Amino acid sequence: MLKKLWGTMFLLSSIYSYGTTIYQFENGIPKNxxxxxxxxxxxxxxxxxxxxxxxxxxxxxxxxxxxxxxxxxxxxxxxxxxxxxxxxxxxxxxxxxxxxxxxxxxxxxxxxxxxxxxxxxxxxxxxxxxxxxxxxxxxxxxxxxxxxxxxxxxxxxxxxxxxxxxxxxxxxxxxxxxxxxxxxxxxxxxxxxxxxxxYKNYNLIKYHKDNKPLTEKEIVSIKSIEDKFFNEIIKKVSVNKDIIEKKKEQLKEYKKINLEFIKRLVIYKNITSEERENIKYVPTKEFGIFLRELGYMYHSTNNIKEKNEIYSIFQNALNYMYDQGWTKGSSQGTIHHLGYQFREIYQGVFLMKTPLLKNNNLEKAREMVTWYSAMGIIYTDPNSMRGINIDILNTMLPGMLTAILLNDNINKEAQELTQFNKYLTKAITYSPGVIGGFKKDGSVFHHMQNYPAYGKGAFEGLTPIIYYLGGTPYGIKGVAYNIVKNSLLMSRIYSNKFNYLLTLTGRHPNNKFKIDDSGFKYTALGGENGVDKELAEAYLRLTPNGKDANKFKNLGFSPEKAPNGSWTMNMGSLQLHRRGEWLAGVKGYSRYLVGNETYIKNNLFGRYMSYGTFQILQDSLEQSGFVQEGWNWSHYPGTTAINLPLDKLKSNISQVDIYSGVEEMLLSDETYSGGNSLNGNGMFAMKLHEHPKYNGSHRARKSVFFFDNRAILLGSNIENNDAIHETHTTLFQNYLGQNNIIKENKIYKENTLLLDSQNNLYKIKNNEVVYSKDLQHSLDQNTGKPTKNNFELAYINHGKSPKNGTYEYAILIKGDKKSQRNFEKNSNYKVLNQDYSSHIVEDNISKMRGYAFFEKSSLQNDKFIKTIDTPSLILLSPEKDTLDISFVDPDLRLYEGIDKSQYDKNGLMKEVSIYSRNWKGNDGLPHTSTLTLKGKYKLKIGKNVKLKTDKNNTILEITSTYGTPVKIKLIKTK
Structure with missing residues (x-):
């Protein structure tokens, strides 16, 4: 039960040392x-x-x-x-x-x-x-x-x-x-x-005495919020004399040592091991669980004597906590990341509100919760808010609500609930640039990137509160509610069902992180006008037999069908495409969006995570071919990368400035990376340029085009100066299970057909393809220890030091036997251009065209486009008398020109911290692109679009921000 930290101490008598010296006073008073x-x-x-x-x-x-x-x-x-x-x-x-x-x-x-x-x-x-x-x-x-x-x-x-x-x-x-x-x-x-x-936040708190009586509705609403909160955290447990005595003994043992916050332990990192037993501690999280268990016990018995004994233990535990310095006004040296360790303490105190109040001990406990939850944040000047930090939603918001509900004055509680509502309504907005919070495309940003693992935590902290407050005057409504709803709904787009794409796992490329269905439930129940239909039906698809499923079914809701279509999330440089029960996603990075997040003990080999990673996901990550044990980190599917041995691929991590931790989060110098969607289909393109920290000569121009259940992937201008290691474009890498397999190792020199173990058919043109099936050896992404597993791996080999390398392949995703035979005969697309300036593909079935313009371009023989003055992604869908267009300028334009502080005196990009960039919170600058079409059209639909004609051409001036697709419908004119 009790945990020990074995730190080290250097006991002084008359000896002094330079460096970390600690005076413990265990051997008398030092002579100095x-x-x-x-x-x-x-x-x-x-x-x-x-x-x-x-x-x-x-x-x-x-x-x-x-x-x-x-x-x-x-x-x-x-x-x-x-x-x-x-x-x-x-x-x-x-x-x-x-x-x-x-x-x-x-x-x-x-x-x-x-x-x-x-x-x-x-x-x-x-x-x-x-x-x-x-x-x-x-x-x-x-x-x-x-x-x-x-x-x-x-x-x-x-x-x-x-x-x-x-x-x-x-x-x-x-x-x-x-x-x-x-x-x-x-x-x-x-x-x-x-x-x-x-300290700052506590001193923001303002309370004014208000003699105006609350309305009956307000009183009932406050009671409703308290009841929902209580019922959500309460748990019935066994209570008897022996259990109570064990709790007394447990507290007695706790009081012999110290109540510690693990983040403080960093100060012992450089001391010796001679006196390690001198530091013993109870972690705050463990102590919180102890307090909460006492709260459970108090509400699990009707015996007054037992209740009094339980409360006595609880109050003694609180007094011990206060004595240890865990009280209002104390920051314990550091309070960094405290929220993760304090959740149970907040809950324990709330469960014991009644006896604390009865014994005149509530106020001190409430002040402690108010201080550590930073509840005073709710009084932040609304004019200074630029979105909300995900850590607040994840770990602090429940504590803030707890502090409010611990008030013994209902007028004060009502005032703080009103302020809480004002804060959330203002804070839940679209944050600018890459700073944390919600984005219009459904991304949830943390660590300056779209980060589903932290989004999950944000929803776990926020959505129950939406439920508690729902149906009351303090509920989250309107724009703020819809922002949360949209982000929740997008989370089930980039996940399938619960696992999100590997390239979105941040510093945790494993199969442990998943979206949480409870966020859909809570937000649905906290709807502005009753239960929200979309969220309820999304919940039922994810969890048709969950404990709350019948509640929704009894209200007439049924599971939604699996979402199908194509979605663009350019704040994450991400394109998503779904059909049936599968998801395909492709991701890049840019000068605004980091390509990887690597810590000393996390994602050690993750450099290539965003090099155009293309993943097909159906069911879990493991069922879709990924397990991290044995995974070859040089071969993320879809990437074009130098095939390095893992000792060379391992990140060289340092703390680059005082704004960051010990981590690696590399940027590109390219602005072009993003996706586009139109009529259920989509595309993605990026200019890949590796950071000079490793190999700044590595470049490629990459694109993906999605037409129904087919994906066409093109690459051009692949180059680097690595004369030792080959450069590969990975087709697929799939886990094959634990059974013995028949080894294979084949090289295909010309056009190739490959059916992978996931039932995806690959058709590769004019490239050397290497396929292997074997026991694969790798290293653990956290520890660096050896791992192994059976995998199949296929890649296009561009050789060493490639110059102007190219590739072209198409994938039939999850096809049946008939469609695979048809795809083998005719994959129904045409590559109209594939060079430095553009990749252009037409789908023979829908006649839709996708244009990845890497540079401003003038086309000589194109049927539709004459010129474009901005690197962009364009999808065209022609009908008899109309032309549908989706236009994307993928440059987020958080700044113009170059950020000179990112370059050394020789003009070479340096490693910098994304947290140190003064442009990180900038709004994207609007940019107007000029697209000239052949033929004459008039505008039917097109927000932020101006149209004019010139001879036999139509000129569109399209204004956009943040890589958001601009939808346009044109009608032909004579």
């Missing part, structure tokens, strides 16, 4: 600690933060303590891989609040170089992470040789433990609070402000 009155210093075991002892200091006014020896401060070296800065850390236990400050000074040769104050108006434990060169007064210097504590302007007693004079801490993570409100002020407006700005 001096005091004006040493008799007032002693070692105690009353309270401690590690080991079993701390230093007790009984002080009088103006007393001081000094720690002699090299402080260990090191000046930050700009330009290196290490971005962390020297910070000071310590724990203080205060028995009684003191209305004054403790001053911490850092001296060199007796002269104060830098210092900071600590507000002492608290009880219990407090800690702080104070960065030397940003948060302190004065100028720190290497070689500082003394730390002095100057007592407050009164007498008192405190305990001191775990003093760390200097430790390297990521500068984004130091957190200010009521004891050190000057720490890391930039965090209040940083990307991670939702985690870090607790």
């Amino acid at each position: 600690i001096k005091s004006i009155n040493t008799s007032r210093l002693k070692i105690t075991n009353e309270k401690y933060k590690d080991g079993n002892h701390s230093l007790k200091w009984n002080f009088n006014k103006n007393d001081s303590i000094s720690i002699l020896g090299d402080v260990g401060y090191s000046t930050f070296k700009d330009g290196g891989k290490e971005k962390a800065r020297s910070s000071y850390s310590m724990w203080i236990y205060n028995k009684k609040p003191i209305d004054d400050k403790l001053i911490v000074q850092f001296k060199k040769n007796g002269i104060v170089k830098t210092s900071f104050p600590i507000n002492m108006n608290f009880t219990g434990w407090r800690t702080m992470w104070v960065q030397y060169d940003r948060d302190m007064t004065g100028t720190p210097e290497e070689g500082m040789d003394e730390i002095t504590f100057i007592a407050p302007n009164t007498s008192g007693e405190i305990l001191i433990d775990q003093v760390i004079p200097s430790v390297l801490i990521d500068p984004r993570h130091n957190a200010r609070d009521e004891q050190v409100p000057f720490v890391n002020l930039p965090a209040d407006d940083a990307v991670n402000a939702h985690w870090m700005a607790l």
Whole structure:
């Protein structure tokens, strides 16, 4: 049950070291600690933060303590891989609040170089992470040789433990609070402000006394919200004397050690292993589960004695929590990513609202929940909002609602629910650029990209709240509701049924992350005008026998048919195509959209994830051919990439600036990558250019055209200077299961037909094709450990150092025997052009044409288009007297020209953090493209389109933003 962190400690007596030194006070008072009155210093075991002892200091006014020896401060070296800065850390236990400050000074040769104050108006434990060169007064210097504590302007007693004079801490993570409100002020407006700005957010809260009585409807609505919330989290459990006694013993064991937040543990990373047993802790998440279980127990018995005993344990647990510094006003050194560990604590406190109120203990618990949930965010100036951070929806929003529902004053609760509604209504909007939040194409952005794994978490946090508030004056309605609805509905487009495309898995390319059907249920139930039909029927398709399915069926709803058609999500450089029960998707990246997200222990070989990845998905990822064990990371289907051994493909990761973590998120310098859709069909095209961090000579121009159940894939201008490794365009890679297989290894030199194990028929023209079926060896994407599995793999071999390489192949997706025979004879398409400027394909059946214009172009012999002045994607569907057009300018145009800070003095692209880009929150600039058509037409449909004629031509001026398809219908004129 109890977990231990085995950290390391360096116990000082008279030895001092440069670097991470920790004073634990386990072996007496170190000889280098001096005091004006040493008799007032002693070692105690009353309270401690590690080991079993701390230093007790009984002080009088103006007393001081000094720690002699090299402080260990090191000046930050700009330009290196290490971005962390020297910070000071310590724990203080205060028995009684003191209305004054403790001053911490850092001296060199007796002269104060830098210092900071600590507000002492608290009880219990407090800690702080104070960065030397940003948060302190004065100028720190290497070689500082003394730390002095100057007592407050009164007498008192405190305990001191775990003093760390200097430790390297990521500068984004130091957190200010009521004891050190000057720490890391930039965090209040940083990307991670939702985690870090607790002090700021708490102080935004405004409450005004309102004597106006609530209406009966408001009172009933508030009770309805509380009841829904309670019923959603409550659980019936067994309660008896033995179980209650076990909970008492569990708390007794907890109180022997410390309640810790795992993100704080980073400060122990560089210490030795000699005293690891000195650091023992209870993780906050485990403690929250303990509190919630007590809440379950309280509501699972009607025995008053048992209820009182359970509440007594709960209150003692809260008191222990407060004593550990988990209380309003304390940030624990860092609070970064706290929301993931605090959910159960919020729920436990809410379940115990009634006895807390009865015993006059509710207010302190409510303030604690209000502080850590950052509930004050709801008072953010609406004019400063630019969308909502997904982490807030995922981990903080339920805590905010909990804080509101913990009010014992119904008028105050009503005011905060009203403010909560105003905040969500304003925040749930379309965010600009690539910053987090919702996008018009249905993308849910986090980490500056379309990120379904975080979208899932956002829906899990937000949609129950839409349900709780639904049907009340505080419900989410109108535009905000429809934005959430649209994004939910799109999540079942890029997934099939629950697994989303491999290229959308971010730093987790495995089969563990799936969309969650509960979001459809909750949002349907929270509909503005009763249950939402679309969402209810989408839920029934996903989960026809789910626990809530009968509720919808009894209301007359039935499962929707599988969505069929083609969808463009250019904020994610993504094209989706569905027929029957299958999904095909293709994805790229650009100078605005990162191609991969790789951490030290995640997605180590993910460089090629967005190199035009083309995946066919039916049922689960495994059933569709992917398992990560044994997967060849050089061969994502559809990609054109250099076939590197995994030791060379593995990412070389570093922290490139103070805005990012230790990660890799590479950008291209190309603006052209995106899709287009028209009348249920679609296309995709990209200019692929690998980042110079690896091989900046690798380029290709790639396109995909979807016509019904066929996909045509073209490549041109494939080139790089790698004379050692071949370049491959991967056709498919499919997991074959655990059974023994007959090995195959074939090379096809000319036109080739291949039927893969997924029943997709590939027709490849004029390329060398390599096919193998074997036990495939690889490395785990997280750990780098060897993996293996049976796979089939097919790819087009462009050879080493290709120049002007090309490919052409077509796929019949999930065809029956008859359609496969017909496809073998005639695949019913024509390639009209395939070069540097454009790829043009016509479907012989529908007569639809797709144009991937990589450059502005003038066509000599095309039936429809004469000129286009903008690199674009165009789909044309001609009828007898009409012409349907879908036009896309795939350049998101978040900035014009080049971002000079991304290039070195030689004009070579550097690795930069997407978080550091000053254009990341820019709105896309509108751009007007001029398309000249042969023949005369008049405009029937076309928003943001102007038409004029010139001789026998029709000139369309088309204005678009964010790569959004512009739909146009023209009528022929004589």
